[in-house]
Amino acid sequence: MAGPFTQHRACIVAASGNVLHPYGLHPRIQYRTIDGRPGCLIIASKDAVRQSRRPRGPAFKTSALLVEYRHPVGIGGSRYAWLEVYTDPAHLAAIAASLQLHR
Numbered sequence: 825m826a827g828p829f830t831q832h833r834a835c836i837v838a839a840s841g842n843v844l845h846p847y848g849l850h851p852r853i854q855y856r857t858i859d860g861r862p863g864c865l866i867i868a869s870k871d872a873v874r875q876s877r878r879p880r881g882p883a884f885k886t887s888a889l890l891v892e893y894r895h896p897v898g899i900g901g902s903r904y905a906w907l908e909v910y911t912d913p914a915h916l917a918a919i920a921a922s923l924q925l926h927r
Contacts, residue, residue: 863891
């Protein structure tokens with residue numbers, strides 16, 4: 825996600841900005857500090873569709889973690905200010921707790 829978004833705006837856009845509603849119509853957003861940086865957890869609502877991320881793999885409701893990079897990162901000619909991690913809800917909190925950004 826590129827752009828000069830605040831923590832609140834970045835999390836709202838990620839949670840509700842997709843017309844496919846991958847987190848359902850009413851995802852929960854938990855704002856928190858992750859490795860000293862602003863971020864949030866996006867937890868899918870009950871109406872979110874379960875998806876399999878690999879062939880014959882388990883299907884689960886997608887959740888996400890967003891954390892602001894210390895410095896924007898350039899990839900393929902684009903600049904990104906936020907790291908986005910998509911995972912199943914069972915691992916979301918553990919990933920957020922263990923995430924470390926390079927200093």
